Amino acid sequence: MSNPIPVTSPLLPPLEEFLPYLEEIWRSKRLTNGGPFHEQLESALAEYLGVEHVCLFSNGTLALVTALQALRITGEVITTPYSFVATAHSLLWNNVKPVFVDIDPVTNNLDPKRVEEAITPATTAILPVHCYGIPCDVDAIQRIADTYGLKVIYDAAHAFGVRQNGVSVLNHGDLSILSFHATKVFNTFEGGAIICPDKKIKQRINYLKNFGFADEVTIMAPGINGKMNEVQAAFGMLQLRHIESALQIRKRIFDRYRSALTGIDGITLLHQPQGVDWNYAYCPILIDDARFGVSRDEMYDRYRAREILVRRYFYPLITEFPMYRNLASSDATKLPHAHRIASQVLCLPIFPDLSLEQQDTIIDILLSAREG
Ligand SMILES: *Cc1c(COP(=O)(O)O)cnc(C)c1O
Numbered sequence: 146m147s148n149p150i151p152v153t154s155p156l157l158p159p160l161e162e163f164l165p166y167l168e169e170i171w172r173s174k175r176l177t178n179g180g181p182f183h184e185q186l187e188s189a190l191a192e193y194l195g196v197e198h199v200c201l202f203s204n205g206t207l208a209l210v211t212a213l214q215a216l217r218i219t220g221e222v223i224t225t226p227y228s229f230v231a232t233a234h235s236l237l238w239n240n241v242k243p244v245f246v247d248i249d250p251v252t253n254n255l256d257p258k259r260v261e262e263a264i265t266p267a268t269t270a271i272l273p274v275h276c277y278g279i280p281c282d283v284d285a286i287q288r289i290a291d292t293y294g295l296k297v298i299y300d301a302a303h304a305f306g307v308r309q310n311g312v313s314v315l316n317h318g319d320l321s322i323l324s325f326h327a328t329k330v331f332n333t334f335e336g337g338a339i340i341c342p343d344k345k346i347k348q349r350i351n352y353l354k355n356f357g358f359a360d361e362v363t364i365m366a367p368g369i370n371g372k373m374n375e376v377q378a379a380f381g382m383l384q385l386r387h388i389e390s391a392l393q394i395r396k397r398i399f400d401r402y403r404s405a406l407t408g409i410d411g412i413t414l415l416h417q418p419q420g421v422d423w424n425y426a427y428c429p430i431l432i433d434d435a436r437f438g439v440s441r442d443e444m445y446d447r448y449r450a451r452e453i454l455v456r457r458y459f460y461p462l463i464t465e466f467p468m469y470r471n472l473a474s475s476d477a478t479k480l481p482h483a484h485r486i487a488s489q490v491l492c493l494p495i496f497p498d499l500s501l502e503q504q505d506t507i508i509d510i511l512l513s514a515r516e517g
Pocket of ligand 1: 204205206207228229231232274300302303323324325326335336337
């Protein structure tokens with residue numbers, strides 16, 4: 146194989162299809178600040194995803210930081226150690242203390258049974274992640290939030306298009322955040338969004354993402370610049386035309402991995418819950434070296450040696466990084482599931498352009514490792 150195989154590759158429609166969008170931007174000279182493509186994409190996404198309001202951002206991290214601002218979150222927030230580091234960073238950017246609790250070993254999501262014991266008088270919110278796009282136990286989390294008067298903000302960066310019993314998973318909690326980074330299922334090169342249940346909170350978020358401007362002379366809040374520009378938004382409109390077929394191809398690739406790897410001693414595949422229309426965003430496997438015979442890190446090295454760029458999402462845990470590791474809640478003895486899974490996980494390549502031959506190579510490397 147001449148070219149390295151990445152773990153993911155962006156959904157990139159033919160360039161000719163994007164040129165008319167660019168010509169339109171050049172004609173109108175509207176480059177940003179809520180231009181026509183921005184407005185079109187907000188309504189098109191709300192319709193496609195089945196949500197009330199979409200508020201576009203230049204990236205998912207600024208959407209997260211701004212969502213916490215919009216709800217005036219302070220004090221302590223309960224979150225997961227098993228995520229991309231931006232989840233916890235968004236709390237530090239708001240001067241909020243993260244309180245980490247362990248994950249459920251089947252869903253890889255915040256375990257609601259561990260949340261209650263982490264609540265203190267300073268707790269104001271819960272920040273769960275729909276890890277790999279698998280929905281959190283949203284009912285249990287909402288019950289706890291209601292009992293203790295807490296807000297819920299979902300980091301739904303992995304959950305584009307995911308539905309549970311026909312309803313978008315993005316409709317849960319007070320706000321949800323999406324990322325449209327190049328590595329995600331749906332991308333605008335860089336980009337993100339806050340999903341809002343009503344117009345009032347959307348208005349506040351609109352102020353916050355544009356310096357706090359309500360009109361030329363009125364500043365409502367110390368806002369940031371989080372606006373999505375017209376080139377990004379136009380690309381999003383083009384992506385929407387291709388997303389359904391991309392999701393179908395992802396499903397086919399995932400199902401092929403599953404039939405090849407099911408039943409191998411020491412390999413665990415991601416559990417797909419009943420009633421969930423998943424987006425096949427990631428293909429994580431867990432490698433138990435005692436049973437499989439080869440460790441996760443050895444497999445990582447073998448893939449890398451063949452230029453197959455598998456990733457250990459999420460290793461190290463967020464609680465291992467210097468700005469978090471001294472928190473009491475980062476104590477490894479309280480996070481056994483997160484630590485075990487972080488030491489076993491390997492994400493295999495999954496993206497629409499992955500060829501059958503490439504996938505066979507990836508599968509063979511795993512199968513032949515077991516045979517010695
Ligand atoms: C990608 C990602 C983010 C950050 O999104 P950006 O658009 O890259 O800023 C946040 N949380 C999770 C779980 C992610 O995977």
